[in-house]
Amino acid sequence: MDRKAGRERVLILGSGWGGYVLSRQLSPVKYDITVASPRSNFVFTPLLSDATVGTLEFSHVVESVRDRQKRVNYVPAVARSVDFASKKVALEASVVQGAATDIVLTTEPEKPESTRELRGKEVDVRKWRQGTKMELEYDKLVIATGCITNTFNTPGVLENALLYRDVSDARKIQRRIRECFELAVLPNKPDQLRTHLLHFAVVGAGPTGTEFVGLLADYIHRDLLVYYPQVRDRVRITLYDVSPKILGMFDESLSQYAFENMKKEGVEIKTSHHIEELRWGEPNKPAIDMDPKTCLTLKTKEEGETGVGMCVWTTGNAINPFVKEALSDVGTLPASATIKRDEGQPSDIKETSWKVKKNKRPGALLVDGYFRVQLESKDGTNAFMNDVFAIGDNAMMEAGSPPATAIATNQEARYLAKRLNNDDFDRVPRFSFRDMGFLAYIGDDKGLMQLPHVQIDDTNKKVLPEGLKGRTAWLVWRGAYLSMVLSWRNYFLIAIYWLFTRIFGRRVG
Structure with missing residues (x-):
């Protein structure tokens, strides 16, 4: 250089x-x-x-x-x-990282168990990870x-939760959603375990967590349940947050609108909940080593243990x-x-x-x-x-x-x-x-737009309304994000695929 x-x-x-x-x-x-x-x-x-x-x-x-x-x-x-x-x-x-390992170079110390069987030879993986x-x-x-x-040092979260910052994280989440449905429809699965596997938990009710929950609800109800109708009554989606309301940066009326509409879509919203632990295994049973064929247990201070198929962490x-x-x-x-x-x-x-x-x-x-x-x-x-x-x-x-x-x-x-x-x-x-305001998608083709608070004078009279909600805000949400795309190639592909999935549905499989 x-x-x-x-x-x-x-x-x-x-x-x-x-x-x-x-x-x-x-x-x-x-x-x-x-x-x-x-x-x-x-x-x-x-x-x-x-x-x-x-x-x-x-x-x-x-x-x-x-x-x-x-x-x-x-x-x-x-x-x-x-x-x-x-x-x-x-x-x-x-x-050398890439697909060879899910671990991208960080300052995290290597675990002691760093030897691996490779083509009949035991190798020290720490050497090639350096x-x-x-x-x-x-x-x-x-x-x-x-x-x-930020996992807030919650026991088991860093090891067992699905974080949500990059494409590699999103691919794991996409794969796990399908795994949970496929496992739940196997003939030999106990009914209680089916219910746990189809419980999808998301922790963090900010814009990222709320938008993901809204899109997940659309994906499950509009697309996946067409292929898995036999488990329709077992699906649960729960949004957890330690705050007393979701979308804390939005005005109270917009936050309440999101709360009510997401509940109508079948999303359980549990605010003022404190996550204490996340581990593999069924609730009220001993913890086990990681086993994707079974469920996890999410423990909260307020309700104790509950079984989940996956836990997405968006705090x-x-x-x-x-x-x-x-x-x-x-x-x-x-x-x-x-x-x-x-x-x-x-x-x-x-x-x-x-x-x-x-x-x-x-x-x-x-x-x-x-x-x-x-x-x-x-x-x-x-x-x-x-x-x-x-x-x-x-x-x-x-x-x-x-x-x-x-x-x-x-x-x-x-x-x-x-x-x-x-x-x-x-x-x-x-x-x-x-300040351009805040946008959020809440599911069922509805959104929120928090407009900047601009006042004419010292009175409480505002130049703009407090915000938009519903279908209008969803259209603004799509238009705003489309305008931010940084290449013409992806600009056209995104617009075309939005239309394509609107007509034919999302790809499953």
Whole structure:
């Protein structure tokens, strides 16, 4: 990755909304752009649930990080550490992961049982899971590694729940749904186990969990039960959340509308419920090792144990290990950093020890209004780096931080790309999030749209109504997400498949 004549090297860590959009918005004439990420595809997350239930194909919601016009370089690797002084990032290649194992390189320690029988020989899988070590130099660094799912250290969740962040997660969920139905119709299955297998639990009643439940209910009632009519009376879908209401970011009236309509569709909604454990085996029986031929037991504080065929976990975000552990102490102040002089600093301030400034909870990188990563010394002095930036869920602004949504990250990436292309930092206004409202699908071709709260004056009179609901909001939901698709190819494929499944139904099998 040598510097090409006349172009600065921009290294982007992450291929999610922040990293992918930024890489496409930066000027290839001005910058030599490289994206480093363990995943070679960008996932259009708002429509991932549609692909999970067969409304769309998985290929319709992904874009290759590699660029056909060769304007963007791609390195399949996981970032391990950053040396801000020498402008180098240490990475570990993730080429050998893929389909060979479900484990993508992380900082999680290897389990002791790491030997495996392979073609008659016992091999140590830890050796081939360790990727090639490398270093990449940069002139400007953008950290857009995103977050991981927060399991709140609930026993058994990390091992047994189906997380929901990527295409690989969605494929597992799609496969498990079919497995549960196929297992339930086997002639020798006990009736009680059939009932447990056809109980689908989703934990987390935010937009992701609610939309998935709505689409799952459509998929089961409109498509799957056509093929499995004998188990129609056994199917249950339950949505759990620790909060007292679903879709907490929506107004009370919209949240209540979603609650009532989802109940009409047969979804059990259990708010103010605390998950205590998830394990394999039937309720009120001893725990067993993982066995997909049977069910799991979900234990709540309020109701005790219940059997489920699968548990999809869609709760909030947690800071990823790279940001949490690797980006910490810096040592001496990097040459590219600028001290905030409005605080009156002593002349020998550079000799003190510095660390990356983070929000105490949840631990995200604290950036200024131009997304520059900040540093702080032991005596409380602040500085910012002119060549290191952070956008997306792994970053928070000190004031007026936008919500952790795809729309917000998209706006951040476009703003930062414009600043880098024009090199006009500190000459233009700081980033300001444009509130577009919130959208959610709740099933049965109905949706919600929370409009921004804009008032005419100090009175309570609003310019816009509080929101839209029902079929109108569903049409807006589809139109809004279709307009956000990042390639013409997928734009047309998504529109065609939506029409195709509307006429012929979803693909089953």
